[in-house]
Amino acid sequence: MVRQxxxxxxGSKPKGTPGRQPGRPPLKAVYRRRRLFVGLVLLLIVSxxxxxFAAVSGAMRGSSxxxxxxxxxxxxxxxxxxxxxxxxxxxxxxxATPACDQSLVTVTASTDKPAYAExxxxxxxxxxxxxxxxxxxxxxxxxQMEYTVTSGSDRIFSSVDCQAESEDLxxxxxxxxxxxxxxxxQRNRTIPGCGAVSAKPGAGGAYYLLVARxxxxxxxxxxxxxx
Numbered sequence: 667m668v669r670q671x672x673x674x675x676x677g678s679k680p681k682g683t684p685g686r687q688p689g690r691p692p693l694k695a696v697y698r699r700r701r702l703f704v705g706l707v708l709l710l711i712v713s714x715x716x717x718x719f720a721a722v723s724g725a726m727r728g729s730s731x732x733x734x735x736x737x738x739x740x741x742x743x744x745x746x747x748x749x750x751x752x753x754x755x756x757x758x759x760x761x762a763t764p765a766c767d768q769s770l771v772t773v774t775a776s777t778d779k780p781a782y783a784e785x786x787x788x789x790x791x792x793x794x795x796x797x798x799x800x801x802x803x804x805x806x807x808x809x810q811m812e813y814t815v816t817s818g819s820d821r822i823f824s825s826v827d828c829q830a831e832s833e834d835l836x837x838x839x840x841x842x843x844x845x846x847x848x849x850x851x852q853r854n855r856t857i858p859g860c861g862a863v864s865a866k867p868g869a870g871g872a873y874y875l876l877v878a879r880x881x882x883x884x885x886x887x888x889x890x891x892x893x
Contacts, residue, residue, distance in 0.1 A: 763838055766802035771795065773885040775813075775878035781891035784869055787853065788890060790815075792878035793846045796839035805881065806847055807835035812879040813849045815867075822867050822874065825849055828860035853892065867892060 771794060778789040790813045796802055808825075809832035815823040837845050855863040867874070869892045878885040 763801055763803050766796055766804045766839065767798060768881065768883050770798040770802075771804065771880075771883055772797055773878055773880045773883045775876045775885035775888040777876060777888060777890045779890070781893055783893045788851045788892075790849045790851050790876055790878070791846055792849075792880060792885070793844050794839070794880050794883075795844040796841055799841050801838055801840050803836050803838050804845070805834050806837050806845055808832045809834050810881045811847060813851070814877045814879070815851065816875050816877070817867070817872060823851060823854065823856050824858070827856035827858055869893060 774793040774795070776791045776793065778791065779786075782788050792811055792813065794804055794806065796804070808829065811825070813823075813825040814821070839845060853867055855865055855867060857863055872892055873889055874892060875887040875889055877887055
């Protein structure tokens with residue numbers, strides 16, 4: 667007699683999960699492991715992506731900073747230093763020309779003619795010569811010179827007696843060079859202070875002597891005639 671609810675075959679499969687073999691892990695554990703693996707893979711991908719992005723961002727930032735620095739400096743190399751301005755070489759000062767040594771200066775007196783007819787104006791001359799070996803300066807102004815005319819012991823004329831004003835005139839004389847100053851004498855008499863003198867120098871062949879002075883140096887006497 668066969669019981670209801672039992673299989674007619676002996677050794678039928680016991681009840682359990684359909685299609686599962688004995689000894690296999692449950693499906694939930696498998697799904698859990700798969701989700702964990704997928705999550706790790708995604709995390710790795712995200713990390714790589716983030717790291718790459720950070721590296722790229724760092725590289726871009728470095729390039730941007732380098733470009734900004736290059737633009738600021740005007741060149742990709744080291745910043746250009748301003749060239750030093752060459753200083754002007756000091757100009758050597760020319761030494762001042764010394765004043766002529768009076769002991770080396772010669773003063774000479776002369777007239778343009780040895781004798782003058784009545785009415786002719788004698789031209790009195792003073793010549794100064796540098797007898798030194800170097801150039802020197804000499805004052806040829808009216809402040810330094812004097813023409814004096816005498817006849818024996820009689821003082822006839824001096825150019826400074828009626829001189830209204832005087833001035834300086836500096837000249838540079840080379841070694842051996844001379845300068846000459848002329849004075850036209852009006853054949854008149856003078857006294858110091860330029861007082862009035864009515865007398866006239868005598869003519870008729872009288873001889874007169876001229877002495878020229880420059881500073882402290884005086885010339886020898888030069889003779890001439892008034893006819």
